[in-house]
Amino acid sequence: MVVDDDPGVAEIVESIGTDLGFDTQVFSNAKDFISACGQSEPRVIVLDIFMPDMDGIELLKWISTKKVASAIIVMSGYGEHYIHAANLLGKAKGVMIHETLKKPFSIAKLQEVLRQFLDGH
Secondary structure (H helix, E strand, O other): OEEOOOHHHHHHHHHHHHHHOOOOOEEOOHHHHHHHHOOOOOOEEEEEOOOOOOOHHHHHHHHHHOOOOOEEEEEEOOOHHHHHHHHHHHHHHOOOEEEEEEOOOOHHHHHHHHHHHHOOO
C-alpha cells in the first residue's frame, strides 16, 4: 500500500511495486488508507510524512494502536529531522520502520528495498 498525496510520487512507487510483482494499492490520504487497511493487512506500507488532514506521523500512531505488523517505508521531501522523528516514534510505539527514503529518492534504492520483501524477509 502506498500512502502519498503527491500523485506523481505515488504513481512512481505504484509502478515500481507492480513491476516487481506486488498487488499495489495507492491512497492519496490517510482516511482512505485506514478504511482499506481494516479489510486486509499489507506486507509493506510506503508512507509519506507530509500529507494534509492526517500526516504520516499521526498515521504511524494509528498503525501502532492497531498493531499493524506491516513493514513500513517512510518517505519525506522535507528535512531529515522529520524522517528521524518518524523513526523515533516507530521505535517507541513498536512499529517496524524498515527503511526511510528522502525525496527525491533513487528508483534503484526503492526497488532494492522492495525486493527484500519478495524474498520473504
